[in-house]
Amino acid sequence: MPGSRHRFRLRGTLDGPEGRVGVSGRKVAAVTTEEQNSQGRELPGADVRNEVSAPVGGHVVQAGVVHGGVHLHPGRERPVVPHQLPAAPRVFTGRAGELAALTAALDDAADTGATVTISALGGAGGIGKTWLALHWAHRHLDRFPDGQLFVDLRGFTPVGEPVTATEAVRGFLGALGVDPAGMPTDLDAQVGLYRSLVAGRRLLIVLDNARDTSHVAPLLPGNSASTVLVTSRRQLAGLVTTHGARPLDLDVLPEAEARQLLAGHLGDARVAAEPAAVDAFLECCGGLPLALSIVAARATAHPGFPLRLLAEELRDHTTRLDELDAGEIPLNLRAAFSSSYAALTAEAAVLLGLVGLAPGPDIGLPAAASLAGLSVPRARALLRELETAHLVSQPSPAATGCTT
Ligand SMILES: Nc1ncnc2c1ncn2[C@@H]1O[C@H](COP(=O)(O)OP(=O)(O)OP(=O)(O)O)[C@@H](O)[C@H]1O
Numbered sequence: 001m002p003g004s005r006h007r008f009r010l011r012g013t014l015d016g017p018e019g020r021v022g023v024s025g026r027k028v029a030a031v032t033t034e035e036q037n038s039q040g041r042e043l044p045g046a047d048v049r050n051e052v053s054a055p056v057g058g059h060v061v062q063a064g065v066v067h068g069g070v071h072l073h074p075g076r077e078r079p080v081v082p083h084q085l086p087a088a089p090r091v092f093t094g095r096a097g098e099l100a101a102l103t104a105a106l107d108d109a110a111d112t113g114a115t116v117t118i119s120a121l122g123g124a125g126g127i128g129k130t131w132l133a134l135h136w137a138h139r140h141l142d143r144f145p146d147g148q149l150f151v152d153l154r155g156f157t158p159v160g161e162p163v164t165a166t167e168a169v170r171g172f173l174g175a176l177g178v179d180p181a182g183m184p185t186d187l188d189a190q191v192g193l194y195r196s197l198v199a200g201r202r203l204l205i206v207l208d209n210a211r212d213t214s215h216v217a218p219l220l221p222g223n224s225a226s227t228v229l230v231t232s233r234r235q236l237a238g239l240v241t242t243h244g245a246r247p248l249d250l251d252v253l254p255e256a257e258a259r260q261l262l263a264g265h266l267g268d269a270r271v272a273a274e275p276a277a278v279d280a281f282l283e284c285c286g287g288l289p290l291a292l293s294i295v296a297a298r299a300t301a302h303p304g305f306p307l308r309l310l311a312e313e314l315r316d317h318t319t320r321l322d323e324l325d326a327g328e329i330p331l332n333l334r335a336a337f338s339s340s341y342a343a344l345t346a347e348a349a350v351l352l353g354l355v356g357l358a359p360g361p362d363i364g365l366p367a368a369a370s371l372a373g374l375s376v377p378r379a380r381a382l383l384r385e386l387e388t389a390h391l392v393s394q395p396s397p398a399a400t401g402c403t404t
C-alpha cells in the first residue's frame with residue numbers, strides 16, 4: 001500500500017544467475033504484481049523494503065506485498081555441455097567415401113533407435129585418421145546438441161606414455177561439470193559416474209589414438225544416444241566383435257586427391273608451373289597425407305624456391321625420411337613410424353626390416369619367409385601382426401604376399 005513500509009523475508013538462497021534456483025528474483029516480483037492486480041490493489045510504492053536472509057548473487061529484485069509464503073526451491077542443475085573438440089582441420093581434401101560411411105552409421109542408428117554408435121577408424125601413422133574424425137565431427141555438430149568430448153589417448157606417442165583410462169575418465173568427468181573434489185577415486189566408480197552422466201544424452205565422443213580395445217573400453221558409454229569415434233593405428237578387432245563397432249580402415253589418398261592436397265597448400269599456379277616436380281612429390285609420398293603435407297609445408301615455407309630442387313632431394317631414397325621431417329613431432333614421418341615400430345614384437349620388427357629391403361613395393365609370402373629364414377606359417381603370422389599395425393597391407397584376401 002502506498003505510504004506504508006513492507007518487509008519481505010526470502011527464506012532461501014539465490015546463489016547464482018537465473019536458473020540456479022526454481023524461482024528467480026524477477027519471477028518473485030512478477031508473481032507479486034499479478035496477485036496485486038487481480039485483487040485490484042495498487043502496486044507497491046518505492047518505499048517497499050525487502051530483506052533477504054541468505055547470501056544473494058545475480059539479480060536482486062525489489063518484491064512487493066506477498067500473501068502467504070514464498071518458497072524457493074533449488075532448480076535442477078542444467079547439465080554442462082562440453083565442447084572439447086580441437087579446431088576443424090584446414091585444407092582438408094578428399095575422403096568423400098569415408099565421410100559418407102560415418103554419416104551412414106549415424107543415420108542408421110537414428111533410424112533403428114540403436115544406442116551407442118561406434119566407428120573404429122584404423123590406419124597407419126599419418127594416414128589421416130584424426131583429421132577425418134575432426135573434419136566429420138565439425139560438419140555434424142548439430143547432431144550432437146549435448147556436446148562433444150575429445151581425448152588424445154597418445155597410444156603410439158613417440159614421447160611420453162599413453163594417457164591411462166583413469167586420466168581420461170577424470171578428464172571427461174571434469175568436462176561434464178564434476179567438481180574434482182567430489183570425484184570418486186577408484187576407476188570403477190569413476191566409470192560408473194561417467195556412464196550415468198552421459199546416459200541418454202546425444203554426445204559425440206572422440207577417443208583418438210587408442211593403443212588397443214582395452215584402452216578405450218572404460219570410456220564407452222553404457223546406454224546412451226552418443227556416437228563414438230575411435231582412432232587407432234591398430235585394427236581394433238575386439239571393439240568390432242565385442243562392442244559392435246563399425247571398422248573403417250583408411251588407405252593412402254588416390255593420386256587425384258593427393259594432387260588436390262598439394263594444390264590446396266601451394267596454390268594452383270605453382271603446381272601447374274612445375275608439373276614434373278609435382279609428379280615426383282606424388283611418387284615419393286605414395287599418397288600418405290602426412291608426407292604430402294610435410295612436402296607442402298616445406299615448399300610453402302620457401303615460396304621463391306623452385307619445386308624442382310625439393311623434388312631432387314626427395315628422390316634420394318637414403319635421406320627421404322629426413323627430407324620428410326618438418327622438425328615438429330606431429331609432422332615428423334620418422335617419429336610416426338618409429339612409434340608404431342616400437343610397439344611390435346622383436347620378430348615382427350626384424351621381418352619388417354627384411355621385407356623393406358626387398359626390391360619393389362610387393363613381396364610374396366614364400367619370398368618373405370625365405371628372406372627371414374622362417375616357415376611359411378610363422379611368416380604368415382608375423383605379417384598378420386604387421387598388417388594389424390598397418391605397417392604392411394595384404395592387397396586382397398586371396399593374395400599371399402604383402403605391400404610394404
Ligand atoms: N584429408 C586430408 N586432407 C589434407 N591433409 C590431410 C588429410 N588427412 C591428413 N592430412 C595431413 O596429414 C597429417 C596427418 O594426419 P592425421 O594426424 O590425421 O594422421 P593420423 O592417421 O591420425 O596419424 P597418427 O596415427 O600419427 O595419429 C595432418 O596433420 C594433415 O597435415
Ligand SMILES: [Mg+2]
Pocket residue numbers: 129130131208209231
Ligand atoms: Mg592421429
